Amino acid sequence: MPSLLSFVSVSLLSLSTSVQALNFKNSSSCKVLPSTPQWPSETAWAELNRAVAGRLSQPLPLASVCHSTMANYNPSACEEITDKFKTGSTHANHPTSSMWQNYNNYSCMPEANAPCSNDGFPLYVVTAQNAEDVKAAIDFARTNKVRLNIKSTGHDFLGRSVQPNSLSIYTHNMKSLKWFDTSFTPKGCTKAIPGAAVTAGAGSQWGDLTSSANSRDVMLVAGASRTVSLGGFLSNGGHGSLSAYFGLGADMVLEIDAVTADGKIIKANECQNQDLFWAMRGGGGSTFAVATAYTMQAPRTVPTARYRGRLNNWDEIVYMHKQWPKLAALGVSGYINGYPARGNGGVSLEMTMPNATSDRALEVVLDPILAGMGREGSGRDRGGDRDDNDERRSKRSSTSARRRRSLANRGSYSYFKTWAEASVQPGVYDADEQEERRDLERRQARASFPGTGSNKIITSWMWSTEDCAHPNMAAALKGAFDTDTQLLNDMTMGVGTWKTPYMRGGGNAVNPAFRTATMRPAAELQWSGTNPATLKKKEADALRFGTSLRSIAPNGGTYANEADPNSPDWQHAFWGSNYERLFAIKKSVDPEGVFYCRACVGSELWSDNDGQLCKN
Numbered sequence: 001m002p003s004l005l006s007f008v009s010v011s012l013l014s015l016s017t018s019v020q021a022l023n024f025k026n027s028s029s030c031k032v033l034p035s036t037p038q039w040p041s042e043t044a045w046a047e048l049n050r051a052v053a054g055r056l057s058q059p060l061p062l063a064s065v066c067h068s069t070m071a072n073y074n075p076s077a078c079e080e081i082t083d084k085f086k087t088g089s090t091h092a093n094h095p096t097s098s099m100w101q102n103y104n105n106y107s108c109m110p111e112a113n114a115p116c117s118n119d120g121f122p123l124y125v126v127t128a129q130n131a132e133d134v135k136a137a138i139d140f141a142r143t144n145k146v147r148l149n150i151k152s153t154g155h156d157f158l159g160r161s162v163q164p165n166s167l168s169i170y171t172h173n174m175k176s177l178k179w180f181d182t183s184f185t186p187k188g189c190t191k192a193i194p195g196a197a198v199t200a201g202a203g204s205q206w207g208d209l210t211s212s213a214n215s216r217d218v219m220l221v222a223g224a225s226r227t228v229s230l231g232g233f234l235s236n237g238g239h240g241s242l243s244a245y246f247g248l249g250a251d252m253v254l255e256i257d258a259v260t261a262d263g264k265i266i267k268a269n270e271c272q273n274q275d276l277f278w279a280m281r282g283g284g285g286s287t288f289a290v291a292t293a294y295t296m297q298a299p300r301t302v303p304t305a306r307y308r309g310r311l312n313n314w315d316e317i318v319y320m321h322k323q324w325p326k327l328a329a330l331g332v333s334g335y336i337n338g339y340p341a342r343g344n345g346g347v348s349l350e351m352t353m354p355n356a357t358s359d360r361a362l363e364v365v366l367d368p369i370l371a372g373m374g375r376e377g378s379g380r381d382r383g384g385d386r387d388d389n390d391e392r393r394s395k396r397s398s399t400s401a402r403r404r405r406s407l408a409n410r411g412s413y414s415y416f417k418t419w420a421e422a423s424v425q426p427g428v429y430d431a432d433e434q435e436e437r438r439d440l441e442r443r444q445a446r447a448s449f450p451g452t453g454s455n456k457i458i459t460s461w462m463w464s465t466e467d468c469a470h471p472n473m474a475a476a477l478k479g480a481f482d483t484d485t486q487l488l489n490d491m492t493m494g495v496g497t498w499k500t501p502y503m504r505g506g507g508n509a510v511n512p513a514f515r516t517a518t519m520r521p522a523a524e525l526q527w528s529g530t531n532p533a534t535l536k537k538k539e540a541d542a543l544r545f546g547t548s549l550r551s552i553a554p555n556g557g558t559y560a561n562e563a564d565p566n567s568p569d570w571q572h573a574f575w576g577s578n579y580e581r582l583f584a585i586k587k588s589v590d591p592e593g594v595f596y597c598r599a600c601v602g603s604e605l606w607s608d609n610d611g612q613l614c615k616n
């Protein structure tokens with residue numbers, strides 16, 4: 001980890017921010033900028049460094065080794081970084097890097113001819129080990145009016161963990177773990193909550209936590225990626241293959257250890273700091289406080305069934321969307337993933353049934369649905385005179401018989417006696433991790449998680465049972481894709497998110513749309529290059545695709561972690577009717593706006609003018 005001293009030769013004055021600074025407002029309603037008299041002195045930074053036991057640094061961008069203008073230029077290190085730039089953990093392991101470069105203005109790409117500067121990244125970083133480090137950073141940012149960033153893995157699809165001209169709290173190393181085998185009593189409560197629970201540092205990543213839970217025969221509601229961390233996931237909801245049965249990650253939280261905007265180290269739970277407890281389970285990260293640890297319930301392991309197969313074309317995709325509510329009502333979670341507007345339009349279909357009561361429990365439900373595939377929909381088989389119809393009928397039955405056979409051939413069921421066995425199978429989001437196990441050449445040849453290291457915009461909308469039956473559903477879905485755009489439908493909502501079995505404190509702040517949704521179809525746009533015109537076009541495409549998905553459920557909403565930050569009325573799209581309460585809590589717990597992030601509660605009170613944050 002680069003220390004403050006190791007970068008002492010890289011004066012911030014040498015960065016182009018100094019030129020920009022002259023053009024910025026110097027008002028008391030703005031966050032301060034480097035190279036202005038208001039920016040903290042070297043002595044003040046050194047004091048902060050002492051307060052955090054030397055864990056303050058001024059990291060250069062990850063790809064700076066590729067640029068002869070940068071102090072740490074190193075061609076052989078550049079080769080390695082260029083290769084690893086497409087893997088999520090590379091960005092997670094660097095104190096300022098983030099997965100999607102469109103959110104840092106392409107400030108430093110691993111391309112020798114591109115410019116490289118710290119302009120789009122935090123300038124100082126506290127690599128926090130404990131709540132006291134977090135408190136020191138928050139107090140410093142508040143007192144000196146320095147823009148504050150919080151980064152754990154840098155996975156955020158809306159670029160919320162990378163901010164220019166900022167001091168960043170890097171929570172990645174906060175990975176403490178403490179298990180409670182039989183019950184947990186939240187601080188200030190008198191009654192124990194029965195069942196196993198775990199208190200994990202906010203920087204913990206789901207891969208490590210799932211392994212730890214597996215070894216104890218219990219389960220945690222994790223996402224589909226091993227590298228996502230608790231901080232961003234739990235703060236906006238967090239869904240995975242257990243969610244349709246057990247609820248969202250945020251629904252499982254019993255207590256949050258946090259540091260508030262005024263520097264208090266607190267615990268929020270159903271007995272104390274209830275407003276924060278409600279808001280920090282669904283109302284967004286980097287908004288109300290910095291979480292340092294979460295305590296989550298861990299149900300006992302259950303037998304699990306899984307199906308993996310394919311859908312071959314739009315008709316089959318639309319059919320499965322119509323059928324899905326039947327599966328959601330049984331607590332089955334699934335994913336549809338692929339490029340439906342490309343080639344023949346084949347996509348993958350994966351589903352997980354937790355608590356499968358027999359080794360054929362999923363087949364019993366799914367086989368009749370698969371058997372119906374091709375019988376419904378296109379209308380091509382209807383009409384004509386009787387003879388013609390008979391001939392067609394006979395053709396149709398042989399076609400659908402073949403289809404059933406081929407469906408059975410290309411799909412397969414698995415049954416696992418415990419969730420632990422099922423959870424170690426690679427999932428839909430696992431390209432990244434599989435990638436890292438491969439040797440360099442193969443890694444270069446094969447794709448990592450789409451868009452990693454370059455550009456990504458996701459637009460999505462939640463659909464309920466009624467929406468799946470809407471007469472315009474097929475058109476709404478098809479209108480959201482061009483040949484370059486990936487469909488990733490997280491069908492992870494169901495009976496467990498509708499009536500959450502583990503929720504504490506009477507509710508939480510996740511978008512109420514989760515409580516009626518069966519699925520969240522997403523159009524994922526990813527592309528390479530740094531051309532601003534392409535970015536503009538993709539932003540416009542994302543708005544168009546989002547409008548299509550939204551058209552059949554205009555009063556619904558989507559998941560704030562996997563959405564387009566430019567969505568119209570993002571406040572209600574991301575948090576629905578909870579927004580007004582969240583906004584009031586934000587104003588009460590962070591009146592000075594110490595915490596800020598893009599399209600986060602209260603961010604409409606600020607403008608980001610080329611990297612300077614000013615109150616509107």
Ligand SMILES: Cc1cc2nc3c(=O)[nH]c(=O)nc-3n(C[C@H](O)[C@H](O)[C@H](O)COP(=O)(O)OP(=O)(O)OC[C@H]3O[C@@H](n4cnc5c(N)ncnc54)[C@H](O)[C@@H]3O)c2cc1C
Nearest residue numbers: 152153154155156160223224225229231232239285286291
């Ligand atoms: C490959 C991949 C797979 C994914 N799979 C899923 C999935 O299956 N299910 C799902 O629900 N989501 C999934 N996501 C989305 C994921 O939940 C979000 O990207 C989430 O924001 C990541 O959180 P993080 O802490 O890892 O990332 P970061 O980008 O570091 O942080 C995200 C946001 O949370 C804030 N934050 C982080 N830590 C804290 C903290 N301790 N206190 C306060 N604020 C904090 C940051 O400031 C930022 O605003 C996936 C994302 C990727 C890239």
